[in-house]
Amino acid sequence: MDVSSYPGDKIVAGVDEAGRGPLAGPVFAAAVILPPGFDHPLLNDSKKLSEKKRLILRDYIEQHALAWAVASVDNHTIDTINILNATFEAMHAALDKLSTEPELILVDGNRFRPYADIDYKTVVGGDALYACISAASVLAKTHRDQYMIELHSQFPQYNWLKNKGYGTREHRQAIMEHGLSPYHRKSFCGFYFQARINFK
Numbered sequence: 001m002d003v004s005s006y007p008g009d010k011i012v013a014g015v016d017e018a019g020r021g022p023l024a025g026p027v028f029a030a031a032v033i034l035p036p037g038f039d040h041p042l043l044n045d046s047k048k049l050s051e052k053k054r055l056i057l058r059d060y061i062e063q064h065a066l067a068w069a070v071a072s073v074d075n076h077t078i079d080t081i082n083i084l085n086a087t088f089e090a091m092h093a094a095l096d097k098l099s100t101e102p103e104l105i106l107v108d109g110n111r112f113r114p115y116a117d118i119d120y121k122t123v124v125g126g127d128a129l130y131a132c133i134s135a136a137s138v139l140a141k142t143h144r145d146q147y148m149i150e151l152h153s154q155f156p157q158y159n160w161l162k163n164k165g166y167g168t169r170e171h172r173q174a175i176m177e178h179g180l181s182p183y184h185r186k187s188f189c190g191f192y193f194q195a196r197i198n199f200k
Contacts, residue, residue, distance in 0.1 A: 013067075013095065013102035014132025015112075017087050018046070018140035022165035023175070024158065024184045025148050026072040027083065029090035030139035031098055031105075033067040034132050043134050046127065046141040058142040061135045068135070069097035070143045079187045088113040108133050155181045 017029045040060055042053050049057070062068060071093030073086040081089070092115055095105070105112075105120040108127045112120055123129060127137040145164055152161040158174045158181065165171070165183075180189055 008104075010103040011066075011100060012104045012106055012132055013098065014106050014108075014126075014130060014134070014136040015091050015094065016108040016127055016133055016136040016140050017090060018137070018144045019165070020083055020087055021167075022185075023167045023171060023188050024075065024160065024165035024181065025144070025151065026074045027078060027086050027090050028070060028072045028140045028144035028147070029087065029094045030068065030070045030136040030143070031091070031094040031102075032061065032065050032132050032135040032139060033098065033100055033102060034061075034135060035064065035066050038064065038131055038135075043131055043138075044128060046134070046137040048128070049138070051145070054138055054142050054145075057135075057138045061138060065135065067098045067100040068139060069094045069099075070139055071097060072144070072147070075183055075185045078185050082187070083185075084111065091115075106130055106133050108137065151183060155183070 011033060013031045013033050015029065015031045017027055019025060019027045040057060042049065042057050046054055071090050073090045078086040091107070095115055102118060105115060105118055106126060107120060107122045110122050110124050112122050114120065123133065126133040128134065148160045148164045157178050158171055163171045175189060180186065
């Protein structure tokens with residue numbers, strides 16, 4: 001599906017998250033302001049792209065965006081305030097880091113917590129509709145994947161290199177065998193394993 005710029009002449013920031021569902025690791029969010037007419041033939045919802053294409057797009061977006069930022073909220077905070085609130089915190093933190101203040105925020109999905117009295121619009125499926133949201137989707141996903149790959153070297157038993165912290169059968173089995181790492185979300189893992197896991 002082709003993506004497009006948001007109509008009008010406002011400074012628009014696209015916002016998206018990555019990592020709401022995994023059993024381990026932070027949730028990431030990105031905010032991106034693109035120049036008028038920004039285009040790339042690969043640009044689309046990051047979930048529809050291969051890892052190689054996402055990395056190509058990441059470099060291009062970071063080089064050509066008017067402003068971009070990525071932020072994360074760790075697993076301990078997720079356990080404390082829940083994943084929805086943690087996602088809002090990550091989105092706000094990314095917006096805080098932008099070098100240019102937007103006049104409108106476009107958010108993928110149907111939920112958002114108002115930010116700094118700036119107008120916003122939630123768009124279901126927005127990462128496949130608007131270029132700025134697609135760009136944010138790519139940055140959030142690639143930065144989170146990179147983080148989980150780096151953690152893999154410390155905890156190879158969970159194979160985060162491959163599953164990025166998501167609850168694959170292999171990952172769940174590794175938790176049953178090795179228990180939880182300091183990066184697992186206890187509120188998520190407790191749901192699946194309850195008393196069978198010795199929380200660390």
